[in-house]
Amino acid sequence: MSHGASGEQGAGANPAPDEDPAGRGADRGQRPAHPSAPQEPVDPDVDLHRAAQRAETAGAGLAQVLGAVAAGGVIGALARYAIFLAWPVADDGFPWATLAVNVLGSGFIGVLLPLVSEDGHEERPLVRLFAGTGVLGGFTTFSAYAYDLRVLLVDDRVPLALAYAVGSVVGCLAAVWLTATVTRRAVVHRRRAMTS
Secondary structure (H helix, E strand, O other), X not given: OOEOOOOOEOOOOOOOOOOOOOOOOOOOOEOOOEOOEOOOEOOOOOOOOOHHHHHHOOOOHHHHHHHHHHHHHHHHHHHHHHHHHHOOOOOOOOOHHHHHHHHHHHHHHHHHHHHOEEOOXXXXXXXXXXXXXXXXHHHOOHHHHHHHHHHHHHOOOHHHHHHHXXXXXXXXXXXXXXXXXXXXXXXXXXXXXXXX
């Protein structure tokens, strides 16, 4: 960034990552503001381009962040493991447990993000990191999805593999969209009721 002698930004310089040149609250990591709904971060991880999130990992904050993510990850991974033990791959070879874990986890992400942020401002960073990055990151599994898909393809079960691939993507996207939409509406309704 170029600065003139007075310390002001020079002509044609790029704004700092935390600045919003359009003035709409749509900085990196967030959707543009919509007047009728609270906005949540697009990604629950720390965005080091934003000053508030950089501060989360400064000094002793780093140990808190790592501890929150690690503790949540253990809980999420153990929950997934318990589901896999209780629901092994069916005789037909379809990985129902992996599909269920990923769709359920996506649904929980859709509930979590609107609840841990208000109007695009993250209010509870350790909750976001513990529950989002930790628990739900440990619970959901792309690696098991990829492995199961590979097994179905190697076993020459192409129609089943395609159904699994499409079902996983559609199911996860539908779950996160539905739960985020319902949660956002509930948050807006609650705020209106509190201000009335």
